[in-house]
Amino acid sequence: QQALPNVVILATGGTIAGAGASAVNSATYAAAKVGVEKLIAGLPELSKVANVRGEQVFQVASESLTNDNLLTLAKRVSALSKQSDVDGIVITHGTDTLEETAYFLTLTVHTNKPIVVVGSMRPGTALSADGALNLYNAVNVAGSKDAMGKGVLVTMNDNIDTGRDVSKNVNIKTSAFSSQWGPLGMIVEGRNYWFRAPVKRHTMNSEFDIDSITTLPPVEIAMGYEGVSSVAIDAIAKSGAKALIHGGTGNGSVADRIVPNLQKARSDGVIVIRSARVPDGFVIRNAEQPDDKYDWVVAHDLRPQKARILAMVALTKTNNTKELQRIFWEY
């Protein structure tokens, strides 16, 4: 229909494409089973809000996605966003790493058009399955003029969150996703209600562009915990990783016995980035550790898995630690 927006659904798998043996199987099921055409056919309400077409990009549970998958998906999103017959793009995705893909797209796709990443916590075969409404909301937001220029968005459980801030904070339950700095708004019966807009650099305003990124450097994560040893750090430093994210305790603190190992990693050329394992953590530069002296970078408010995404993207442009720190403040 001419008056309706054109929305493309890129399907990648996950629980939103999952199927269980019975309606009571909300947690025991196989992810990534149902194809995109069947997802669309199962939701006739979509045809009233947008001209929808689907593409099956992958069919995997999101915990198994790779860096190459990320590049393939982002390049497809970028190409579609340049087409005049595409008004918005929805990506159906498993929820386990949805926040990482959403942040990667936020950083690398240059467009004002709405990009919405969506998943579900229950397979479509389960009682009170959440995927249909989440997808309906995603298509609505992707086809909305008022969603333009707000970066990559996530529509889970009636909320509209930014791809940058949102994380999976709960499993099993449908209230899985939330943002440290709050949602941007919510969607009810196909209408968007906005309350705030992102201020961190994203999409059109990003210095990174997926069209000129061909590979991502290896970046690994080592967690901090009581009784931590240097085993993970030493192994990562020797692996050829370009950066090591330390998911530190509390304010991104580092056990005194592993500080020399991190210093050694840095002097061997590995970028050391201090993050916090606290879900709503925040790392202050030169608090807890003398980052200037050690030439380390701090991850600002990013969780280890989000810091890894930004580090990979940033390292495609620079390995200067001052520049990397600027990037961590700005994105």
Ligand SMILES: NC(=O)C[C@H](N)C(=O)O
């Ligand atoms: N709810 C989900 O989608 C979980 C699933 N393991 C996935 O990420 O693909």
